[in-house]
Amino acid sequence: MRFFEDMAVGDVAEIGQHTFTTEEIKAFAARFDPQPFRPCSQRRP
Amino acid sequence: MPHRHWEDFSPGRVFESEPRLITRDAIVEFAAAFDPQPMHLDEEAARAGMLGTLVASGWHSCCLLMRLLSDSFLSQSRFMGGPGIEEVRWLKPLYPGESIRARATVLEMRPSRSRPQIGFVKFLFELVDSTDARVMTMIVSPMFARRAMDDASREGMPSL
Numbered sequence: 033m034r035f036f037e038d039m040a041v042g043d044v045a046e047i048g049q050h051t052f053t054t055e056e057i058k059a060f061a062a063r064f065d066p067q068p069f070r071p072c073s074q075r076r077p
Numbered sequence: 078m079p080h081r082h083w084e085d086f087s088p089g090r091v092f093e094s095e096p097r098l099i100t101r102d103a104i105v106e107f108a109a110a111f112d113p114q115p116m117h118l119d120e121e122a123a124r125a126g127m128l129g130t131l132v133a134s135g136w137h138s139c140c141l142l143m144r145l146l147s148d149s150f151l152s153q154s155r156f157m158g159g160p161g162i163e164e165v166r167w168l169k170p171l172y173p174g175e176s177i178r179a180r181a182t183v184l185e186m187r188p189s190r191s192r193p194q195i196g197f198v199k200f201l202f203e204l205v206d207s208t209d210a211r212v213m214t215m216i217v218s219p220m221f222a223r224r225a226m227d228d229a230s231r232e233g234m235p236s237l
Contacts, residue, residue, distance in 0.1 A: 063140075063144065064140035064141070064143055064144045065140070065143050065144070065147060066144070066147050066148075066152075067147065067151075067156065067158065069157070069158065
């Protein structure tokens, strides 16, 4: 368990990784941010 | 096709969303997916916390704000997203069973220097509860298409 005293300015924590899937992006957008440019995937790399 | 362009906004203009009831289950479901802290997940665990009761994640408030605004004035506008958020403040806990509304007030207008077909509109977004107390505020400058963009695309479009 980390308390306030256990952190210092400049500390860096690696917090893991996440892979975004098209399905997840669309499902979130449908619920909270239903803009047409997201389902269209215009910015797909 | 949404009809409101950048030119149709002006400082002082206010847009309001419909109200939305926030259920306990929606709070817990969001928290389980994105912000699994005890005070957002479980009444028993929340009792031991600082607020003493289950409350919605602040990130849930941000998402609800976006949805309420999307369903109201953004869906009628040539909204093009935004480069970021300047400020978010969580002013009051959002409790289960609360009915919330979103309000957007235009603060400033700025045409884009690099892209003449779009402009920025600086807003104060507010999420308010049933007593009109502010749950959260956001300062943000999203982009909207200017009329010139749609005029240009109409001219370049083959006739059907």
